[in-house]
Amino acid sequence: MRNRITVVGLGYIGLPTAAVMAAAGMEVIGYDLNPRVVEALNKGEIIIEEPGLGQLVKEMVGQGRLRGISSLESSDVFIISVPTPINADKTADMSFVRSAARAVAQVVAKGNAVVLESTSPPGATEDIVAEELKASGLKIGEEIFVAHTPERVLPGRILIELVENDRIIGGINAESTEVVKEIYQRFVKGSIYTTDSRTAEMCKLMENTFRDVNIALANELAILSEKMGINAWEVIKLANKHPRVNLHMPGPGVGGHCIAVDPWFVIEGQPEGKLIRQARDRNDGMPLHVLQTIRDLTKGIDTPKVAIFGVTYKPDVDDTRESPIMKLVEMLVREKNYEVAIHDPHVDDAIFKYGELKKPTALEAADGADLFVLAVNHSEYLRLDFEEIGKVMRTRQIYDTRNFLGGAGLEALGFKVLLLGRG
Ligand SMILES: NC(=O)c1ccc[n+]([C@@H]2O[C@H](COP(=O)([O-])OP(=O)(O)OC[C@H]3O[C@@H](n4cnc5c(N)ncnc54)[C@H](O)[C@@H]3O)[C@@H](O)[C@H]2O)c1
Known part of the structure; x- marks a missing residue:
């Protein structure tokens, strides 16, 4: 069983995900480029606001089920939840996802799963994450399993919705989908629907x-109504x-x-x-x-x-x-x-x-x-x-x-x- 989980990017999505997975009994490691985030986590503290998160993180760190790191270690699963902002020219800035996947490629091992949670343009899981993972020398889809699992939680209710919302899991092949589904089933109470990675990316968007x-x-109705006296x-x-x-x-x-x-x-x-x-x-x-x-x-x-x-x-x-x-x-x-x-x-x-x-x-x-x-x-x-x-x-x-x-x-x-x- 893949029990050691590393969450890459400990923001509004990554940190709650890490805490909820730790609470479900997994051994969770949080990795972030920002040393402040990692230091705070190791003290059982958080630097973002989300109801219930501070308490859960404190408990999980206190019980030794969650810890922070500043350089990646070996793991069974890597969950990438880094930002995907928009550039001035309205294209997606995928540089954070690319560099996270590159870093994972350095430590990934046979049998591992890599999940992209960041909201991404269709094709990103295959064309960026799976592509970067090839540097590991392992066979993608056979020795490393890769999937997209979009996130649709509402800030303010993240801890509840991470567990209760339905989820979509789309692998780059059927085996990847099944491997990642087994992991999410351990903490998601909502229904899990499976598909391929491009469809999963498009669903979220x-x-x-x-x-x-x-x-x-x-x-448009409002503007027309103003002109037409309606x-x-x-x-x-x-x-x-x-x-x-x-x-x-x-x-x-x-x-x-x-x-x-x-x-x-x-x-x-x-x-x-x-x-x-x-x-x-x-x-x-x-x-x-x-x-x-x-x-x-x-x-x-x-x-x-x-x-x-x-x-x-x-x-x-x-x-x-x-x-x-x-x-x-x-x-x-x-x-x-x-x-x-x-x-x-x-x-x-x-x-x-x-x-x-x-x-x-x-x-x-x-x-x-x-x-x-x-x-x-x-x-x-x-x-x-x-x-x-x-x-x-x-x-x-x-x-x-x-x-x-x-x-x-x-x-x-x-x-x-x-x-x-x-x-
Ligand atoms: N916040 C939401 O409500 C929400 C909802 C649905 C989907 N999403 C999506 O989830 C993704 C993450 O969003 P967020 O709000 O959690 O972002 P965030 O900005 O709160 O946190 C991202 C974290 O990733 C870290 N990071 C950046 N590059 C890194 C790297 N290469 N390696 C390790 N850590 C790195 C940053 O230091 C930061 O702590 C985005 O794609 C976003 O669109 C967010």
């Missing part, structure tokens, strides 16, 4: 592409009464490190990927659409002040990666004639970046503003006191890009309210 394309459709939100509510229709929600853009990134991996080098590309362009164009509306709403005001509420890529998180609101803020700041205030209960650094000395309260951000832009539907914003906010604003105008403040009685408080997607 298509899950996020499905959402991106559907959001783009909703955004309320897109009403259209969505009513059209979704159809038993086989599920229109998504429009908004100021798509962000984060998955939905806004993965579609590019699908169409890399594929000119036929037209719909997916157009969906990306539509969603990437939303911050500019919001900016144009802000320009219209502040026309004729000398140095208008715009207060942006929420800068993260989705509600109730502190993550601003690929956030469309950060793009909007950057564009507004570049316009020069605007005074821009940012408020976000979850984020500090974004506020500091734009020169505020301390994080403003909601009233400080709205003070003297000519436009309040509801950019992220953080739960906290349902509890804002708009009576007080109205008193400090110079012009009582609200632009709700999420159809979120409908219940706040804004018109009765004297606000002019504009809704993204309502003509």
